[in-house]
Amino acid sequence: MDATRSSGSLVCVGLGMTLGAHLGPLARSHIEQADVVFAALSDGVVELWLNRMHADVRSLQPYYREGCSRMDTYWQMVGAMLAEVRAGKRVCGVFYGHPGVFAWVPHKAIEMARNEGYHAHMEPGVSAEDCLYADLGIDPGAYGCQHFEASQLLFYQRRIDPTAYLILWQVGVVGDQSMTRFSTNAAYRQVLVDVLARDYPLDHEVIIYRAATLPIERPRIERIALGVLAQAKIGMAETIVIPPARPMQADPEILARLNALDRAVGMPS
Amino acid sequence: MLDVIDFMERMGGDAQLSQASPSELTLALADTGISTELQSAMLARDAQQVEMLLGTKAVCMLVAPPGPPGFGPHHAPFPVAPPPPLPEEEWEQYQGEH
Ligand SMILES: C[S@@+](CC[C@H](N)C(=O)[O-])C[C@H]1O[C@@H](n2cnc3c(N)ncnc32)[C@H](O)[C@@H]1O
Numbered sequence: 001m002d003a004t005r006s007s008g009s010l011v012c013v014g015l016g017m018t019l020g021a022h023l024g025p026l027a028r029s030h031i032e033q034a035d036v037v038f039a040a041l042s043d044g045v046v047e048l049w050l051n052r053m054h055a056d057v058r059s060l061q062p063y064y065r066e067g068c069s070r071m072d073t074y075w076q077m078v079g080a081m082l083a084e085v086r087a088g089k090r091v092c093g094v095f096y097g098h099p100g101v102f103a104w105v106p107h108k109a110i111e112m113a114r115n116e117g118y119h120a121h122m123e124p125g126v127s128a129e130d131c132l133y134a135d136l137g138i139d140p141g142a143y144g145c146q147h148f149e150a151s152q153l154l155f156y157q158r159r160i161d162p163t164a165y166l167i168l169w170q171v172g173v174v175g176d177q178s179m180t181r182f183s184t185n186a187a188y189r190q191v192l193v194d195v196l197a198r199d200y201p202l203d204h205e206v207i208i209y210r211a212a213t214l215p216i217e218r219p220r221i222e223r224i225a226l227g228v229l230a231q232a233k234i235g236m237a238e239t240i241v242i243p244p245a246r247p248m249q250a251d252p253e254i255l256a257r258l259n260a261l262d263r264a265v266g267m268p269s
Numbered sequence: 270m271l272d273v274i275d276f277m278e279r280m281g282g283d284a285q286l287s288q289a290s291p292s293e294l295t296l297a298l299a300d301t302g303i304s305t306e307l308q309s310a311m312l313a314r315d316a317q318q319v320e321m322l323l324g325t326k327a328v329c330m331l332v333a334p335p336g337p338p339g340f341g342p343h344h345a346p347f348p349v350a351p352p353p354p355l356p357e358e359e360w361e362q363y364q365g366e367h
Contacts, residue, residue, distance in 0.1 A: 020281020040332055043316075044325020049274050064329040071334055095332065102333035151335035170331060182329055214319065215281035216311045236330050 007088040010081060010113040012099040012106035014125015017211045019046050022126035027094075028053065030123060034092035036084045040077065040105065042096035042213045042237065050094060057094075060105075070179040078109045085118050096213075098127035102149065102169045128239055129167070131211035135219045136241060138165060143244045150174040150240070153195055162199045163249070166242040168192075172235045182236065189230040200245045202227035207241040208234060271301040273311070273323065 011030045016022020031037055031053045040060040041047050051057050060080065063073045084091045093099065099106040100122050113120035129147070133140065144164035150171040152158065160166060168174075173181060175188035193202075203225045210220035224232055229240070262268070271279065276298070280286045286297060291312060298308045310318035320326065 018281055020278040021287065022281075040330070041328065042330050043328055044320055045274070045277070045316075045323060047328075048323065048325060049278060052274065061328050070331060074332065074334065077332075096330065104334050105332045149333060149335045155335065170333060170335065173331065173335075176335075179334060182331075214316045215277050215287055216314050216319070217316050218314060 008085040008090075008113075008118050010085050010091045010093065010109060010118060010120040011123060012093040012095060012110060012121075013123045014098045014100075014127070015041065015046065015050065015094055015096050016126035017042070017097055017128055017131050017213060019049050019214050021215060024123075024125070027123050027125060030092050031094060033090065035089040037092045037094055038077075038081050038084075039094045040096070041094070045214060046096065054092075064182075066182050067180050074105050074108070077105045078112060081109045082112055082116075085113050085120075086116070095125070098125040098130075100124070101127040101129060128169075128209075128211050131219070132167070132209050132239060132241060135211065135221060136207060136209065138241070140165065143248065150192060151176065154191055160196075160199045162245040163247065164244055168240040168242070170236075171240050172238060186230045189232075189234065193226060193229050196226060196229075196242070200226055200242065204245050205243060207243070208232055209239045209241050210235075210237050213237070271303070273301075273303050273307050273319070276301050276303060276311075 011034075013027035013030050014022075015027070016024075031050070034054065035056070037050070037054045037057045038060055039047060039050055039057055041050065047057075047059060047061075058080070060077045063076045063080075064070070065073070081091055081093055093106055093109060095103055095106055097103075106122060110120040110122055132138065138145075144161065145167060146161060146164055147167045147169065148158060150168040151174050153160075153168070154175050155177070171189070171192065173184050174192050176184050205223050206226050206229055208220065208222040208224065212219050220238070222232070226242070234240070280289075280297075286293075289297060294312060295308075298311065301308075303311075304322075307319065307322050310322060
């Protein structure tokens with residue numbers, strides 16, 4: 001592997017969630033100064049906007065085909081970007097939101113480019129997560145906040161902490177083991193509800209959230225009971241937020257230890 | 270003369286315009302060269318209609334794999350989370366074999 005190879009580079013940047021609102025100056029400059037730009041964005045209008053920033057913007061959209069494994073699609077996306085890096089181009093991958101948040105392709109492309117000796121890095125962007133904290137008035141530090149890819153909660157035995165916020169991504173395709181579908185139906189969401197019902201009462205409030213992608217839009221904020229989540233309309237762009245269901249429990253043993261330490265250092269406790 | 274993309278870029282980045290009331294938005298749109306059809310879609314905050322009028326379509330936007338167990342190294346040559354633990358009998362059998 002040639003660690004000193006100089007030409008050919010990759011940067012993955014985020015366009016943020018809302019057209020015109022979130023793109024930072026550094027990310028914009030990377031786009032403008034690249035030789036080739038690849039794009040995986042949230043909607044067609046945003047793609048039109050990006051097309052104005054560079055003469056050679058190549059959409060990664062055509063790689064998605066319902067019925068084909070998304071994993072194959074992801075590899076094709078990585079391959080398309082790396083081919084240009086290897087050809088000596090300065091490549092910029094543009095992703096909606098934050099390029100490293102619930103986004104496998106940019107991480108993998110950067111890792112592979114680095115392994116081959118090319119300069120590759122990521123610039124952060126404003127993700128759906130950032131928008132939801134603002135739009136829903138949530139501070140992840142208040143009670144803590146767990147994030148899961150929704151299917152992972154079904155495929156694996158995960159430990160949910162119902163005293164913290166729980167944020168579920170990709171609920172629109174929850175339970176799709178084939179990775180070939182763009183949506184799954186209410187029956188799949190019912191399995192998710194059943195899993196969540198181990199930790200939450202069915203009348204517990206859940207929030208269906210969708211950040212605005214165009215500045216003319218308002219965010220979707222819909223509060224419903226967990227019990228009817230399966231029947232709700234949830235697409236690819238929705239994120240589900242579950243507020244804490246129980247108060248945090250004090251840990252007397254640890255508090256006693258801390259009190260003893262306080263006494264030892266002469267602190268009033 | 271601003272077109273719809275220029276206008277939305279400006280709107281997204283402008284403190285006042287991004288919070289505009291319907292009448293302020295109507296006024297701001299009147300100064301542009303945007304078609305009346307598009308203007309009404311924007312005033313109705315109807316993103317789908319805007320998409321349709323611009324001839325763009327909804328896109329797939331999933332780039333994060335959930336990594337189901339057993340998806341195999343060919344399909345998931347990334348550090349997948351380890352598969353769920355085997356049921357107890359299978360585990361004993363597995364240990365016996367190894
Ligand atoms: C592959 S992830 C990409 C996330 C993106 N990289 C980011 O920074 O937000 C796709 C998931 O992000 C969330 N998402 C995407 N667009 C969203 C939006 N407009 N509002 C809320 N969540 C969104 C949904 O959970 C969706 O299933």
